[in-house]
Amino acid sequence: MSTRPRISSRISAISESATLAVDAKAKAMKAAGRPVIGFGAGEPDFPTPDYIVEAAVAAARDPRFHKYTPAGGLPELKQAIAAKTRRDSGYQVEASQVLVTNGGKQAVYEAFATLLDPGDEVLVVAPYWTTYPEAIKLAGGVQVDVVTDETTGYLASVEQLEAARTERTKVLLFVSPSNPTGAVYSREQTEAIGRWAAANGLWVVTDEIYEHLVYGGAEFTSIATAVPELADRVVIVNGVAKTYAMTGWRVGWLIGPSDVVKAATNLQSHATSNVSNVAQMAALAAVSGDLSAVAEMREAFDRRRQAMVRLLNEIPGVVCPEPKGAFYVYPSVKELIGKELRGRRPQSSAELAELILEEAEVAVVPGEAFGTPGYFRLSYALGDDDLAEGVSRLAKLLAEAH
Numbered sequence: 001m002s003t004r005p006r007i008s009s010r011i012s013a014i015s016e017s018a019t020l021a022v023d024a025k026a027k028a029m030k031a032a033g034r035p036v037i038g039f040g041a042g043e044p045d046f047p048t049p050d051y052i053v054e055a056a057v058a059a060a061r062d063p064r065f066h067k068y069t070p071a072g073g074l075p076e077l078k079q080a081i082a083a084k085t086r087r088d089s090g091y092q093v094e095a096s097q098v099l100v101t102n103g104g105k106q107a108v109y110e111a112f113a114t115l116l117d118p119g120d121e122v123l124v125v126a127p128y129w130t131t132y133p134e135a136i137k138l139a140g141g142v143q144v145d146v147v148t149d150e151t152t153g154y155l156a157s158v159e160q161l162e163a164a165r166t167e168r169t170k171v172l173l174f175v176s177p178s179n180p181t182g183a184v185y186s187r188e189q190t191e192a193i194g195r196w197a198a199a200n201g202l203w204v205v206t207d208e209i210y211e212h213l214v215y216g217g218a219e220f221t222s223i224a225t226a227v228p229e230l231a232d233r234v235v236i237v238n239g240v241a242k243t244y245a246m247t248g249w250r251v252g253w254l255i256g257p258s259d260v261v262k263a264a265t266n267l268q269s270h271a272t273s274n275v276s277n278v279a280q281m282a283a284l285a286a287v288s289g290d291l292s293a294v295a296e297m298r299e300a301f302d303r304r305r306q307a308m309v310r311l312l313n314e315i316p317g318v319v320c321p322e323p324k325g326a327f328y329v330y331p332s333v334k335e336l337i338g339k340e341l342r343g344r345r346p347q348s349s350a351e352l353a354e355l356i357l358e359e360a361e362v363a364v365v366p367g368e369a370f371g372t373p374g375y376f377r378l379s380y381a382l383g384d385d386d387l388a389e390g391v392s393r394l395a396k397l398l399a400e401a402h
C-alpha cells in the first residue's frame with residue numbers, strides 16, 4: 001500500500017477561510033431557528049443595482065455570450081476597466097495591462113503565483129485579510145509579518161517595514177483601506193511607503209477593492225499614482241464586489257506591467273479560462289456607470305460606522321479605534337481575555353468569540369483569523385436594527401465579565 005499522503009502537502013497546508021466559517025456557523029444556527037445576528041460577513045447588505053442586473057439579463061439572451069471568449073477578459077470590459085482606473089485613481093493604464101479575474105480573490109492568487117519563486121519574502125502588514133497568507137504560501141512565498149495595533153490606528157511606518165526587509169524580500173503587500181481594520185493611509189504616508197519600496201527595488205501588490213468606501217474626510221490614494229516610479233513593479237487588485245454590491249457575481253481584475261499580465265493570463269487560460277460572460281457584462285455596466293450607488297451605500301455605512309464605534313467603546317474592556325474605510329471595525333478585547341464570564345474563562349479571542357456566539361447569539365470573527373489574537377472584527381454591512389440589537393446583546397453579556 002502506498003504510504004504517500006492522500007492530500008498533497010501544498011494543499012493540506014491551506015486553512016479554511018475563518019471568516020466564511022464563522023458566517024457559515026451563524027447561518028446554520030439561524031436556519032435551526034436561533035435568532036443569530038452576524039457581524040461576520042464581508043459583503044454589503046444591499047442588492048445589486050437594477051441597471052447592472054438588466055445588463056446581465058440582456059447578455060444572457062445574446063448568443064455571442066454563450067461561447068468561450070478571450071481568457072483574459074472581454075475586450076470592451078478591459079477597456080472600461082482601464083478608463084475607470086484613469087477616472088478613479090488617475091493611474092494611466094491601457095486595456096492590455098488588465099486581466100479580468102473570477103473576483104478579486106483570483107487576482108490575489110494570480111498576482112502572487114506570477115511574482116513569487118520559492119523562498120521569496122512578502123511583507124504583510126498585520127492584521128491582514130485571511131486570503132493573503134494562503135495565496136502567498138501556495139506560490140511558495142514566505143510571509144513576513146509587520147505587526148501593527150490600535151495605538152497607531154493599525155498603520156505601519158516605513159521604519160517598521162525597513163526593519164522587516166531582508167535581501168530575500170521581493171514584494172510589499174499594500175492594502176488601504178484595509179480589511180480587517182478599516183485603516184486608510186494618508187497621501188503622505190502612501191508616498192513615503194511607495195518611495196521606500198521603489199528605492200529598494202521591491203514589487204508592490206496593492207489591493208484597492210475598498211477604494212470608494214472612505215469616510216469622514218479620509219481620502220483614498222492609489223500607491224501606483226502617488227509614486228510613478230513604481231509603475232514597472234506595481235500590481236493592482238480590484239473588483240466590483242464591494243463598490244456595486246456584487247459579491248456573488250465574481251468579477252475582479254488585476255492591473256500590472258504587460259509582462260506580468262501576459263504571464264498571469266497564461267495561468268488563467270489553463271485554470272479557469274474566461275470569467276462568465278454574463279457576469280462580465282454586468283461588470284461592464286457597473287464600471288461604465290456612475291458612482292451614485294456606492295455613494296448611497298457609503299452614507300449608510302458611515303452612519304453605522306459611527307454608531308458602532310460609539311457603542312463598542314461604551315463596553316468596559318473594549319477599545320475600538322475609529323476606522324476610516326471599508327466596512328469593518330477592529331476593536332481590542334485584550335482586557336476581557338482570562339476574565340470569568342458565565343462560568344467560563346476564555347483564554348483567547350477565539351474562545352471568547354465562541355462563547356459570545358453561544359450565549360448572546362452574536363457572531364464576530366476573532367483576531368486569530370487575521371494574524372492578531374486579542375481582537376474581534378465586526379462588519380457593519382448589516383441593517384441598522386440588527387446592528388443596534390447585536391451590539392446591545394454584546395454589551396449586556398460582556399458587562400458580566402469579572
Ligand SMILES: Cc1ncc(COP(=O)(O)O)c(C=O)c1O
Pocket residue numbers: 042102103104105106129175178179207209238239240241247250251252
Ligand atoms: C481586502 C479584500 N480584497 C479582495 C477581496 C475579494 O473580493 P472578491 O473575490 O469577492 O472580488 C476581499 C473580499 O472580502 C477583500 O476583503
